[in-house]
Amino acid sequence: MPRLTPLQQELLSDTAIFAVFFIVSALVFWCLHWQRRKELAKMIDYVSSYTRSQGQGSGGASTTGGEPAAEECAVCLGALEDGDVCCVLPACRHEFHRECMRRWFMTGKTNCPLCRTKVQPPAVAEIV
Template identity: 35%
Template sequence: MANPDSQTFHWRHDELEDKNFQIRGRTLYFIIVLFAVVISITLLFIYLRWICRFSSSSSAAVSHTVTLSPRQQPLSRSHGLDSSVIDSLPITLYHRSETAGDGECCICLGMFEEGEKVKVLPNCFHGYHCECVDKWLTTHSTCPICRDTIRVYSPV
């Protein structure tokens, strides 16, 4: 049954090694270019992240030092104001005849009633219901309408 022409198959360890494997011409060029592009994009990404992190921290520091006079202290933190600062904001009674606005709280969209307590922000003079603006200021340090930073003026 065995055919004399058939050859048995033998695995030899030295046949598994490919000593003739070579990378030539275009293939080597494309591998080098691809590697250089990947490295360049990685370095660019790292550089842009560093620039964004550096510029956001330095611009915040510069804006506070440039825009504030020595008599002003920012009350703002990145996540809202202290409750003592919120309580120190002026509260007035709403009178329809004295206001030029439409008499609406822009946070809850409710109308102010005659004689109702309204908290007025010191820089922009926007008025809100006390409960509405107090909730807002615990998480934000800006006016809900104009986004002006709330500042306290210390006496000299």
């Protein structure tokens, strides 16, 4: 191992301090980020999801008439097609692909991509 000059040693310890500082702050950041992600990941569980099947408009069992559901996912602008796993937001009944909605939540947004209605956990939202 080559001998280090005092300057090199100093640089090395500076680098070490920086590295430790960097690792610690990265760890803290990661923890906070992880917590947030966990919360956001749970958001998708708050919306009911279903697989679209032929001849079915929206929601399967809960078709009580009324306005027809949108046939387009506002997140990816793709059609909601038979066999797609979709979800319907509890507050505004807007439909999206479940995967699109999950990605939407993961960007930190907790409202409807279409009408901006806040998506709330069932504990709050389902007491009607």
